[in-house]
Amino acid sequence: MVKSRKYDIVLFGATGFTGQLTAEYLARNGGESLRWALAGRSPDKLKLVRARLADLNPACAGLDLLSADVDDAPSLKAVAESARVVITTVGPYIVHGEPLVAACAAAGTDYVDLTGEPEFVDRMWLQYHDEARDSGARIVHCCGFDSVPHDLGCWFTVQQLPEEVPLRVQGFVRAGGQFSGGTLHSAVLAMSRLRQYGKTRRERRQREGWPVDRRVGALHHGLRYLREIGAWAVPLPTIDPQIIRRSAAAIDRYGSDFRYGHYLQVKHLRSLVELLGGSAALMLGAQFKPTRERLLRLRRPGEGPSEAQRAKGWFKILFVGEGGGQTVRCEVSGGDPGYGETAKMLAESALCLAFDKLPRTAGCVTPAQAMGNALIERLQRRGIRFRVLEST
Secondary structure, eight states: OOOOOOOEEEETTTTTTHHHHHHHHHHHHTTOOOOOOEESSSSSHHHHHHHHHHOOOOGGGEEEEOOOOOHHHHHHHHHHHHEEEEEOOOSHHHHHHHHHHHHHHHHHEEEEEOOOOOHHHHHHHHHHHHHHHHOOOOOOOOOOTBBBHHHHHHHHHHTSOSSSSSSSEEEEEEEEEEOOHHHHHHHHHHTTTTTHHHHHHHHHHHHHHHHHHSSSOOOOOOOOOETTTEEEEEEOSHHHHHHHHHHHHOOGGGGEEEEEEEEEEEEHHHHHHHHHHHHHHHHHHTSSSSHHHHHTTSTTTOOOOOOHHHHHHHHEEEEEETTEEEEEEEEEEEETTHHHHHHHHHHHHHHHHHHOOOOOOOOOHHHHHHHHHHHHHHHHHTTOOEEEEEEE
């Protein structure tokens, strides 16, 4: 449903590291007709961002600046009611995210974020899915590297396979890049809240239900070496496989019996040992306040890789799909996964919701469920590749 609002898009958190990259992307690629504004709690910092955007695009000198804070519900209500779509980059979302979701669900405003925090996503579904469904709002979490290329890459792969047959898809991730302070803080906080997350996840499972006429589940392969990809496949417990399975549960095209497995590709045994050791140390350190605080001091929120460092970033995700006697290998690839491409995915998701003809959905929905092929086409035009490598 097209909403009559003052702005097509409002970007909340425009002064943060990823927020500024998203603002720059919109300034360069949003188009002359885009009506958008910047929102945040510091008018002075917003003015500085606007000035930098005006250097990229003189038209941005007139961008409206909206004062809003996560602790000020009326300000968030005003932002939500002024926009067709709200983008937020303000994390960690489990700490700062809920008030804006609440405002958008109440106002019938579409919402996108770049969270990779499973507890936050499940909690928002429990609290606001029904209200958003009633108001017509599309609440779309995980619109950055978590989980757009994985969710849409799996959807792209499924469409290359026969219909109405059991399907098996495996995703194998390779990436190179650096992380920001915001990413570090969100990851450490999520690891420190595993007990709370477990409770929230169980409650969602009890309430959500699952398709009664189709089966959707996980592939349970452990650590293994695969000659066909020339690498170790390490089970990757990110939010991405959860999002993919929710897309499969919502869309009949995934077949009568769909199973998905998600893995990190590691070429060398030494790298594998270092990865497993580092992950275990990070997980353990996140459980105790003294070590958690030391981890958080490694990089402050707002800090991130330089433009030169981001230019060296890359990602490739191989999807191997099987069904109906057919096997297909597909790949999604692009540049810097954490920031350059994440800003692109987030901004294009908002533009897609604002302007494209999409399936009618509402409530807390996945990227594939809400935007599907329309978002794939947008990202392809902007340099993210979705391609079939082999089909037999």
